[in-house]
Amino acid sequence: MIPTNVVVHQQSKVLELSYENGNTFRLPFEFLRVVSPSAEVQGHGPGQETLQTGKREVLIANIEPVGHYALKPSFSDGHDSGLYSWDYLQFLCENQEALWKEHLDKLAAAGLDRDAPMSAAGGKSCGSH
Template identity: 50%
Template sequence: MAAPTPTEIRLNRTERRLEVAFDDGSHFSLPAEYLRVESPSAEVQGHGPGQKTLVHGKRMVGITGVEPVGQYAVRLIFDDRHDSGIYSWETLHRLGREYETRWPAYLAELEAKGLSRDLRGRAAPRSEPA
């Protein structure tokens, strides 16, 4: 059985979401942050099992472009300059189907590692007077 194919892909920049409807009747509204932290790129997923990087600080990330890749995928361009993930139709459908389990697991992993969805600037150390 062939993987579902999108019938519509729409970028909602204001809400920072990618709306994807598939020919199997499913429809997903995928947050840009979720798509960014789950990017299928080697930068995020690594080159083998167990090499996935926990991406943090992306709460406010947006998608600036959606480019077709042949007849099987799109490349998403994020405003943090990440643009190397190729999201196949199968990947988009899986991310949509698994959002309800993947997202809470991601949030729990962030918390366990003391990381935040927000960017945090580091203050420069203050010099103490001599």
């Protein structure tokens, strides 16, 4: 389902998506950044995800449509390789609470805080560890 309206709220740091059925969802920039569908965040296979931290203050510097199927936000931390398809955005809207809890649980399991700086390595290599 394609949103009928997309609004970037810089002050409250949320992306607002409105749908034809009257539903409106507000996805925080931090949430969008830590669940980015990019290979940089998701890795190239199960278990290769890079846990994102220190993104509470991230902003969306720019957002552009990609064809008729996705949005490509450019975040203030330089991350701009995530293509958020309409289906993925709808999935995020419908599962926001569970996905955020999962992120916080992963942080806790790793002994990390939301505001911890990303490690210098940043998990950029896709080779063997």
